[in-house]
Structure formats: structure tokens, C-alpha cells
Amino acid sequence: MINIGLAMRNAPNAKSVSTKMFKRLGEGVTTDQVVKQIRELIESGELRPGDRLPSERTLADRLGISRPSVRTGLRILSAMGVLQSRHGSGTFMSSGPPAESQLLRLLAALHGFSADAMFEARRILEVSLAGLAAERATDEHLAMMAEAVADTYASLDDPKSYLVYDMQFHRAVAVASGNPIVATLMDMVTAALYEMKVQTIEHATHLEESAAMHRKIYQAIRARKADAAMTAMTAHLELAQRDFASEEAAEKDGSHGGKNGGFRARVNGRKRKRSSKGAS
């Protein structure tokens, strides 16, 4: 347990001056105040990744509100991937990589974002990431990318695992870029696209070509050629988009043109299994 002020249960003395760290909430929606409080503690550095929060009951007491309200606030933060609850153990600040919130996926369905727009967004982000990686990648980063490239080549006969390694490579590039924000945004877009891709990957026809492009991108980054890396990444993603589009066209049973029809119909096309992607 950390000493985040709020006085850990059995430490009446230790620096517990900060018991007032959680001040009693004022007006406004109670549950939102919980989120705000936690956010401010994070921003002030009192709460850091891996830290354990006080129990819900303790928090409710300190904040002067009921446990359900506290719970709701914590659940919201948990859904955002900011913290993580373990049944019977406690609530902890998320330590791993930013959770791929399903936010974009929901917004995409709600507002009818088109698949083309999604691919375009991904292209914008990843091309930039490739360029940055070419400038900043460390040897360690390069090693990660090289391994991912090798793995993709090794799984050309297994589309499913190929997709996993494909994402692993792109994530390695994102990490190498040195910009975690852009990398996070890419993760969001990728996660939103994932469900669509798993359906078409089975029929993908350019796996080997795609793997070769990974290798080309990697080599450009290794050679510190930003322009070349960006060009290669552009070509790679355009191929992926074309593949997807053609497969989708071949698969569709009904007629639904336009921009939003494809995505929405696509996503809930058939039963899908929720699997954790991206073992980072």
C-alpha cells in the first residue's frame, strides 16, 4: 500500500496530515466529483502507476459520500483504463500500457464513421510514427521491430497469428517513435479496426507482400531514413486498406453503399469473440 495521504487504514501517524487530501466534495454531480478527485491526485503526482487505492469503503468515508457513488466513479476510471480493480484484492492504478478504450469503436458505430476514414486516420498516425521512429529509435527498439518482422514471416501460413504479429510490429514502431500520445491514439484506431480485420484476414491474399513491407519499413527506420520509412508505411497501409475493401466487397451479401453503411454492418456482421489483443 502506498501512502497516498488519505491515511492508510492502520497508519494513524505516517504523514497522514494529508488525510485532507480527499476533501469533502462540494456541489455538482457526486460521482463526477470522485473522478475529479482521483484525477487531481494523479495530476499532482500523489497517485502513480501501480499504486493501490484505499478501499471503496474507506474512500466513501473520506469523501463523505456513499460507497455506490465511489464505486461508480472508480468504474468509470476503470473503463478508461486508468485504474484496475481486482476482486478481493483491491483497486490499483493501471501500470501497463494505456488501455485500448473501446471509446472510438463506440463513437464510430454511433456516428457512422466510415471504414475509409478509419484507415485514413490510421495512415496519418502511423506514417508520422514511422518518421519519428526513424529519427529516434534506439537499438532496443530496433531489436523489437526486427523480432516482430521475423515473427510475421514465420506465421505466413497462419492468418490469425499473422495478424497478431502484424499488430506487434506496428506497436513496436509506435513505441520507437518516442511519442506515447500518438502511439495511444494509434492503438485506439487500431482497436476500432481490429474487429473488422479479423473477419477478412482469413482471405487475405497479400500476406507475404505485407511482411516484405514490414521488413522494408524496418530497414528504413534502421537506416534513419525518415522519408523512406514514411513512404514505405504509406504503401503498406494503402495495401491493407485495398485488401480490406476488396475482401469486404467480395463478402457482402446485401447492398449497402455509402460511407457509413459498410462499417456498421461490418462490425456486427457476425458473432465475434472478445480477445485481448496486443500483448505488449
Add this chain to the structure above:
Amino acid sequence: MINIGLAMRNAPNAKSVSTKMFKRLGEGVTTDQVVKQIRELIESGELRPGDRLPSERTLADRLGISRPSVRTGLRILSAMGVLQSRHGSGTFMSSGPPAESQLLRLLAALHGFSADAMFEARRILEVSLAGLAAERATDEHLAMMAEAVADTYASLDDPKSYLVYDMQFHRAVAVASGNPIVATLMDMVTAALYEMKVQTIEHATHLEESAAMHRKIYQAIRARKADAAMTAMTAHLELAQRDFASEEAAEKDGSHGGKNGGFRARVNGRKRKRSSKGAS
């Protein structure tokens, strides 16, 4: 198979999808199942922006779970900006632009995203948006941008309102780009940066220069010169970043009360040593 009798927005008897829209939940965390159910309804097109959801009590009944659980799920979706609850009225699907989730701001504080990285992310997104806008902006979009430009010029003497119009211009460009996903991502980054900006805008020294750049960007977009628009946007954002950096440095002197910058924690870095035994 439970019928929920979705009440559509203004059509009392609109295709009362009285079928198995909401099925009883099976395994897994109950509250997550609520989110999943709603998500699938959105993705299947059953729920659209502006629609009204059944009451929480009804939902709880139909789903076979308690109201608090339903509430928690709805609150999560509400926090994501997917839906919106109105006290005494009901819960509705969000119709407006995607709410600026504070997700990035939280992740930024938690993982120590640097301000430079944030500006870099913004630059990547907005430069692309400017390029797309130059290719796709309609007359209506151009009018919106022109108005925003005029407003910025008109508020050169009022930094606070200037900041509002500044954001309005950038949003107009985002809309004109025709890519709502990238626009949404930009909104997220902008929202995360906002708190930092309001602190320095008071001392901003290049307001007029900034406004002139807006005008230049607008003219490039209007002339369909994508490259020029992107170049101008790059210069504009680089100026903003330099301004912010210098102002932040200038503020080092003393304490400015109230809530400090959201990124103070990052600045401190590893200063705070883990005093208690870590939970890791």
C-alpha cells in the same frame, strides 16, 4: 429473449423493435455486460444518435439485473460521451459531437506524457487535417472558417475569448477535413492541452501574429492549396508551442494558486521516491 420496447425519440410507435433486443445477460461482470449490450445495439444500428433509452428501472427489469448495475454501465457510457443523461427526463444517445473525454488528460498525467509530445501529436493531426480540408472543404465549411478568423481578429484584446475563437477555428478546419475520426482525436488532444493553455494565454505575446496565421491557413484552404495549408498550419502550431514553452518557463518564479498545471507531476519526474513498500 426479452422485449424492451425501445422508445424512439419522437415516434412513440416507431418500429417497436419488440424483439430480442435485450437478452438476459450471461456470464461475466454484470456491469460490463450492460456496456456490451448497449454497444451492440449501437453497432447494429438499433440505437442512433438522439434516441432515448428506456428508463433505468425498465432496463434493469429487462436485463434481469439490478438498477445500480444498469446505472453503472450507463454512467460509463455517459463518461465516454456516447450517451447523455438528463435528470428527470431520461437517457439519450449523444447526438452532438463526441464529447471531449478526459481520457487523454488522465492518461497523460498517469503516464507522464510530456507537453512537447502533446504538441507534437497535435501538430501531426492538425497538419493532416489542414491538408484534407484544402481538398474537401465545402463552401459552408469555408464560411465557418472565415467567421472564426474574423472573430479571432475581433478579440485580440481579450485573451480569454481569443482562446475560444482560436479553438473554434481549428475545429472548423477539422470539420472541413471530412474525417470525423481524426477530428475527434484532435479534440481529445486539444482538450488535454486546454488546461495548460488557459494558464499561459494571459501572457501570450503573439496573438495578432497567431490570428494572421489563421487567416493565412484559411486562404490556403480556400485556394485548395494543400501544401501551403499544411505549411502554414505547421508554422502556426510551432509558434504556439514556442509561446507555451517560453511562458511556462517564465512562470517558474512563483506559485500561482489554484490548481496547478496538469503536467506538474511529469515535470517532477521521479522526484518523489516511493516511501512505502510498493504494491508492485
Add this chain to the structure above:
DNA sequence: ATTGCGGAGTGGTATGACCACTATCGCTCA
């Protein structure tokens, strides 16, 4: 016809009680 009021329905919060899970410590047993 207009106005005002109140009831019905909705989301917001609180209380209290269980349940399920986990970690830990002390106990039993070899």
C-alpha cells in the same frame, strides 16, 4: 383560452446487506 399547480415518471444518491474472491495468519499435523 390562459395560467398555475401537482402528480407521475425519471435520473441521482444513500443505506445496508449479502455474496465471491483473495490474501494472510495461525493452527494442525506429519
Add this chain to the structure above:
DNA sequence: TGAGCGATAGTGGTCATACCACTCCGCAAT
């Protein structure tokens, strides 16, 4: 003495219930 194990307390997860505050809409009094 040591190792295995079971009771136990603490945690998050869920639920039922009640009450409050707000919104809407219709009915009644003007």
C-alpha cells in the same frame, strides 16, 4: 521443527430498497 491447510478478515461485486430532485405534462382553477 517444518510444511501444509483451513479459518478469517478484508476487498470488490451485486442487489434491494428507499428517498430526493428534477422534468414533463395534463388537469383544474381562473
